[in-house]
Amino acid sequence: xxxxxxxxxxxxxxxxxxxxxxxxxxxxxxxxxxxxxxxxxxxxxxxxxxxxxxxxxxxxxxxxxxxxxxxxxxxxxxxxxxxxxxxxxxxxxxxxxxxxxxxxxxxxxxxxxxxxxxxxxxxxxxxxxxxxxxxxxxxxxxxxxxxxxxxxxxxxxxxxxxxxxxxxxxxxxxxxxxxxxxxxxxxxxxxxxxxxxxxxxxxxxxxxxxxxxxxxxxxxxxxxxxxxxxxxxxxxxxxxxxxxxxxxxxxxxxxxxxxxxxxxxxxxxxxxxxxxxxxxxxxxxxxxxxxxxxxxxxxxxxxxxxxxxxxxxxxxx
Numbered sequence: 001x002x003x004x005x006x007x008x009x010x011x012x013x014x015x016x017x018x019x020x021x022x023x024x025x026x027x028x029x030x031x032x033x034x035x036x037x038x039x040x041x042x043x044x045x046x047x048x049x050x051x052x053x054x055x056x057x058x059x060x061x062x063x064x065x066x067x068x069x070x071x072x073x074x075x076x077x078x079x080x081x082x083x084x085x086x087x088x089x090x091x092x093x094x095x096x097x098x099x100x101x102x103x104x105x106x107x108x109x110x111x112x113x114x115x116x117x118x119x120x121x122x123x124x125x126x127x128x129x130x131x132x133x134x135x136x137x138x139x140x141x142x143x144x145x146x147x148x149x150x151x152x153x154x155x156x157x158x159x160x161x162x163x164x165x166x167x168x169x170x171x172x173x174x175x176x177x178x179x180x181x182x183x184x185x186x187x188x189x190x191x192x193x194x195x196x197x198x199x200x201x202x203x204x205x206x207x208x209x210x211x212x213x214x215x216x217x218x219x220x221x222x223x224x225x226x227x228x229x230x231x232x233x234x235x236x237x238x239x240x241x242x243x244x245x246x247x248x249x250x251x252x253x254x255x256x257x258x259x260x261x262x263x264x265x266x267x268x269x270x271x272x273x274x275x276x277x278x279x280x281x282x283x284x285x286x287x288x289x290x291x292x293x294x295x296x297x298x299x300x301x302x303x304x305x306x307x308x309x310x311x312x313x314x315x316x317x
Contacts, residue, residue, distance in 0.1 A: 006213055007264040010036070012201045013061050020057040020194040021050055023181025027174055030279060031058065031146070033258035036210050039169025039251060040125055040145040042110075042160075042283065049174045051148040055106045056195055058146070062207055063200035064103035065140070071113035077120035081130045082137075095132060100124055103140050103204060107147040111157040118164055121145065125167040142207050162242075162286075169251045170276070171283035210261075217257035218267040222312035226270055227252050230277060233305045234285055239296055242286035252280045270311040278302045 010032065017028045031054065034041045043051045052068075059066035069075065082098035099105070100121075110118065124130050128139045147168070150157055165171075177185060188194045202210075227249055235243030252273065259272040282298040291301065 004264055006210060006261050009202065009206070009210060010262050016061040016198050016201050017054070017057045019197050021054050022184045022188060022194075023177045024050070024054075024174055027054070027172060029262065030170060030172060030276070033255055033262060033276075034169045035062070035142075035144050036207070036214055036261070037169065037254040037258040038142070038144075038211055039255060040167060041147070042165070042168040042171040043146065043148045043174065044151060044171060045148075045174045046151065049176065051174060052106065052108060053195065054174070055104070055146040055148075057198050059104045059106075060195065060198040061201055062104070063203040064142075064207075066104040066106060067099045067102040068106040068108060069099045070108045071110045071117065073113060075113045075117050077117050078132075080117065080120045081124070082132055084133045093133070095135065095137065097137070098130070100130065101137075101139060103142055103144070105143075105145045107145060109149060110147040111149040111160055113158070115158055115161065118158070118160060122164060122167065125164070142204060142211060165283050166245055166247050168283065169255060170279040172279060214257050214261045217260050217265075219253065219257070220267070220312075223256075223268050223270060223273065224253075226309070226312050227256070227273055229309050230273070230281075230305060233309055234281060234302070237301060237305060239288055239291035239294075239301050240285050241288040244281050244284045248281060248284040252277060255280060274306050274311070277306050 013032055014025070014028050017032070018025065021028055031041050035058065043054070045051055055068075056066075058064075069080065078098065080098045080100050082096050082101065084093040084095055086092075087094050107121070110121075124139060124143075125145055128141075128143050130137050130139065145168075149160070176182075230252070231244045231246075231249040234240050237243070255276050256268045256272040259275055260266070260268045263272075278299050281302045285298055285301070287296065287298060287301070
């Protein structure tokens with residue numbers, strides 16, 4: 001697949017999702033790139049800003065088998081992973097797949113369920129497989145989890161464990177639409193549902209071809225050094241108690257390749273890294289008490305690091 005064909009297909013997917021998600025182009029692009037880089041997405045925001053609509057629009061545009069689960073307090077791990085049942089006729093146990101067996105799994109309000117159920121997602125997010133009663137079952141390819149959650153501090157929510165947060169490639173927030181965007185939403189939903197107009201412009205095979213192409217995007221040693229330097233800076237910053245893990249650096253590398261492909265390049269430049277760094281790193285760091293007292297946000301700290309770490313001299317041709 002040549003560069004122009006890759007970027008053209010990415011643009012066609014974005015255009016379809018835009019029919020249902022109005023005024024959030026950057027959000028759409030970032031979610032799509034995470035999917036194309038085989039990552040998972042966490043969307044944290046208040047109710048009613050279109051988080052679920054975004055996920056459903058992608059499932060339609062990409063023609064993916066999708067399942068949605070509302071993570072209420074009574075959801076059990078077996079509801080997600082599946083379970084074994086005894087078959088009297090043949091005298092053996094048979095596996096019944098859980099809701100996670102699909103291509104696109106929407107975990108709605110993930111932080112409303114118990115920590116035990118949240119932990120059921122650890123293996124499937126990291127290894128894309130599920131182990132039940134000692135037997136391991138592979139999940140379909142391609143596979144992506146899009147999880148939504150209410151802001152920290154909402155009543156009846158449980159904080160996600162750090163090990164699970166680290167498995168999300170990016171964490172995003174949709175935010176309120178601007179004035180003109182909200183008017184456009186009202187008009188679009190005046191007498192119909194914009195989701196109904198989203199058509200499939202890709203399928204599993206074409207999506208996996210895009211993923212394969214993006215995985216081969218070239219990265220210069222100077223850019224490798226730059227990404228590692230950014231991660232190292234988070235481990236030494238006085239405002240950060242816990243820095244970015246190597247898994248976070250790997251996620252930054254993977255999605256930077258996706259950004260390069262979206263721009264029609266077959267190589268990564270530092271601007272690609274800078275564009276997505278905060279979305280990859282912010283949920284992976286733990287701020288110090290000094291930062292919390294100063295009311296400094298994770299995004300502010302990461303943006304400061306990006307500005308302070310010297311960028312290598314690699315530019316677009």
